[in-house]
Amino acid sequence: MMSDALYEVLQLAGILAFAISGALVGVRRRLDLLGVIVVGSFTGVGGGIIRDMLLGVHPPVSFTHWPNLAVAVGGAFAVFFIHPGITRIRYFEVVFDAFGLGLFSANGAVVAFLSGESPLTAILVGTITAIGGGVIRDVLVNTVPGVLTRELYAVSALLGAGIAVGIAALDGSAWLGSLVGGAAAIVLRLTSVARGWHLPKPRFSGPGEDPSADREG
Amino acid sequence: MMSDALYEVLQLAGILAFAISGALVGVRRRLDLLGVIVVGSFTGVGGGIIRDMLLGVHPPVSFTHWPNLAVAVGGAFAVFFIHPGITRIRYFEVVFDAFGLGLFSANGAVVAFLSGESPLTAILVGTITAIGGGVIRDVLVNTVPGVLTRELYAVSALLGAGIAVGIAALDGSAWLGSLVGGAAAIVLRLTSVARGWHLPKPRFSGPGEDPSADREG
Amino acid sequence: MMSDALYEVLQLAGILAFAISGALVGVRRRLDLLGVIVVGSFTGVGGGIIRDMLLGVHPPVSFTHWPNLAVAVGGAFAVFFIHPGITRIRYFEVVFDAFGLGLFSANGAVVAFLSGESPLTAILVGTITAIGGGVIRDVLVNTVPGVLTRELYAVSALLGAGIAVGIAALDGSAWLGSLVGGAAAIVLRLTSVARGWHLPKPRFSGPGEDPSADREG
Numbered sequence: 092m093m094s095d096a097l098y099e100v101l102q103l104a105g106i107l108a109f110a111i112s113g114a115l116v117g118v119r120r121r122l123d124l125l126g127v128i129v130v131g132s133f134t135g136v137g138g139g140i141i142r143d144m145l146l147g148v149h150p151p152v153s154f155t156h157w158p159n160l161a162v163a164v165g166g167a168f169a170v171f172f173i174h175p176g177i178t179r180i181r182y183f184e185v186v187f188d189a190f191g192l193g194l195f196s197a198n199g200a201v202v203a204f205l206s207g208e209s210p211l212t213a214i215l216v217g218t219i220t221a222i223g224g225g226v227i228r229d230v231l232v233n234t235v236p237g238v239l240t241r242e243l244y245a246v247s248a249l250l251g252a253g254i255a256v257g258i259a260a261l262d263g264s265a266w267l268g269s270l271v272g273g274a275a276a277i278v279l280r281l282t283s284v285a286r287g288w289h290l291p292k293p294r295f296s297g298p299g300e301d302p303s304a305d306r307e308g
Numbered sequence: 309m310m311s312d313a314l315y316e317v318l319q320l321a322g323i324l325a326f327a328i329s330g331a332l333v334g335v336r337r338r339l340d341l342l343g344v345i346v347v348g349s350f351t352g353v354g355g356g357i358i359r360d361m362l363l364g365v366h367p368p369v370s371f372t373h374w375p376n377l378a379v380a381v382g383g384a385f386a387v388f389f390i391h392p393g394i395t396r397i398r399y400f401e402v403v404f405d406a407f408g409l410g411l412f413s414a415n416g417a418v419v420a421f422l423s424g425e426s427p428l429t430a431i432l433v434g435t436i437t438a439i440g441g442g443v444i445r446d447v448l449v450n451t452v453p454g455v456l457t458r459e460l461y462a463v464s465a466l467l468g469a470g471i472a473v474g475i476a477a478l479d480g481s482a483w484l485g486s487l488v489g490g491a492a493a494i495v496l497r498l499t500s501v502a503r504g505w506h507l508p509k510p511r512f513s514g515p516g517e518d519p520s521a522d523r524e525g
Numbered sequence: 526m527m528s529d530a531l532y533e534v535l536q537l538a539g540i541l542a543f544a545i546s547g548a549l550v551g552v553r554r555r556l557d558l559l560g561v562i563v564v565g566s567f568t569g570v571g572g573g574i575i576r577d578m579l580l581g582v583h584p585p586v587s588f589t590h591w592p593n594l595a596v597a598v599g600g601a602f603a604v605f606f607i608h609p610g611i612t613r614i615r616y617f618e619v620v621f622d623a624f625g626l627g628l629f630s631a632n633g634a635v636v637a638f639l640s641g642e643s644p645l646t647a648i649l650v651g652t653i654t655a656i657g658g659g660v661i662r663d664v665l666v667n668t669v670p671g672v673l674t675r676e677l678y679a680v681s682a683l684l685g686a687g688i689a690v691g692i693a694a695l696d697g698s699a700w701l702g703s704l705v706g707g708a709a710a711i712v713l714r715l716t717s718v719a720r721g722w723h724l725p726k727p728r729f730s731g732p733g734e735d736p737s738a739d740r741e742g
Contacts, residue, residue, distance in 0.1 A: 124724040126673040147366025149581025239343040290341040364583025456560040507558040
């Protein structure tokens with residue numbers, strides 16, 4: 092599954108990007124070194140573990156393919172010592188999260204498709220893979236996952252997975268699908284953030300509740 | 309596994325009920341259209357995905373059997389546009405959640421039993437399946453899962469799973485077990501809410517903490 | 526997998542310890558009897574279920590090996606009626622959590638190693654198994670998991686898993702590895718709490734955020 096070198100690079104790049112985004116959240120929450128490494132590495136490899144459990148790959152690749160964990164732990168470790176000030180940290184969180192989202196959605200979809208799943212199943216698996224790491228990160232630090240509240244987050248993952256599967260289906264090239272699909276997802280995600288693109292919110296009488304409220308009251 | 313038409317209907321009804329309950333929570337939390345669809349569809353298919361991962365069905369049925377996801381997404385989509393006012397939304401949440409709980413507990417238990425698990429294992433799987441969707445929904449929106457705090461929630465799921473397995477064991481009829489077991493769970497759950505049936509709470513000196521408090525302080 | 530009697534005892538001891546720690550949290554949060562049993566039993570068997578899903582054991586052992594669930598439910602049930610006052614409950618939470626952490630890290634690693642995984646994979650699986658139960662407990666009650674914030678929590682699990690695999694690799698004795706590895710993890714964890722050993726926290730200008738803050742604001 093990891094034969095292609097460029098494909099492997101894209102996979103590790105996604106893990107690194109998510110690990111960095113998770114570690115940045117840990118730094119902002121003032122976790123200690125271990126906490127930062129745990130949340131960073133779980134964020135980095137979490138999505139892939141969910142993908143493997145959905146596809147029945149036991150044990151998950153990240154438990155047997157040491158580069159995955161090494162990159163995740165190394166990225167989190169580095170962030171602990173090298174990170175921007177609190178005022179700019181959120182910006183970097185969004186950027187690295189977007190790269191992780193894009194690379195994982197495309198990679199996850201391609202992995203599932205090449206393992207014989209139908210295009211629809213592959214796209215779903217890729218989207219879950221991409222969303223999974225961020226959900227683990229946000230649930231661990233006790234936040235409403237960004238996928239529920241951020242600009243076109245799930246749509247970007249769906250787009251990346253769809254393009255990746257489409258390309259892989261046409262010429263069977265895993266790395267090209269991952270590259271183009273991932274890039275498309277990253278561009279859409281970052282553009283939606285820059286432009287503040289949001290989908291409509293429900294309208295009803297009464298104040299409703301802020302999604303950033305902790306409790307259903 | 310999906311041979312019986314009525315059984316399939318019950319399965320989809322449970323998915324729809326949970327998807328609606330999840331989407332209603334999303335609406336109340338003022339998530340945008342995508343957020344409502346994500347939390348709604350995860351809630352709808354989440355329990356079944358947990359069941360399939362426990363039983364080793366790869367990939368989970370909801371990833372390959374398109375009606376499941378279509379019903380979940382469609383239900384959430386409809387709720388976004390058609391929903392009661394904020395003042396009455398909680399009432400509908402409880403009712404649809406109860407239907408999802410009942411149908412999933414019975415269906416999950418029957419699926420596990422017919423796949424060759426022991427009655428005890430089947431009942432446990434059914435209960436986890438039923439509780440799973442709601443836990444995913446509540447954890448996603450950052451709330452203490454209702455199973456820990458709501459009236460006879462887990463007991464209703466256990467009852468539904470037990471009755472369903474009992475019936476399936478006697479005459480091997482999956483749909484009858486799902487129907488009767490599911491109905492029993494729904495009735496017990498809704499009755500416990502209407503009557504405010506609660507089990508005793510621990511007694512000790514000191515104020516203790518409110519389960520609705522976010523943090524352990 | 527459960528052939529050795531002493532090994533089985535260690536396994537059940539870990540489940541009991543985690544179930545007690547989960548039930549104590551439930552009592553402190555004033556959950557009712559059912560809530561206490563649910564959070565307690567999920568905490569007790571949760572880590573093992575995660576381990577089995579990672580290793581592809583379907584259904585998880587705790588769903589088919591009734592003593593596991595019996596011990597978890599029984600422990601939670603007992604805690605509901607017999608527990609210290611609110612002022613001392615936290616102390617007992619930490620102690621029982623440490624025993625669960627130690628026993629699970631060693632047991633999980635040994636189970637994975639004896640099932641043919643590489644030492645590295647086995648150590649990772651053991652660590653995840655040990656951390657899993659506590660994460661489930663903390664996420665259920667809507668708290669930032671202790672593994673992110675507590676003294677040498679993950680390190681203790683890694684140490685226990687490493688020692689257990691080392692011993693099992695040398696003389697193939699599962700129970701000895703579980704015993705020594707588990708003891709080492711418990712000692713390190715409790716010592717780090719008693720001494721307040723912490724790893725350094727990130728330094729940056731600005732106030733940062735308290736990890737115990739609920740929301741990323």
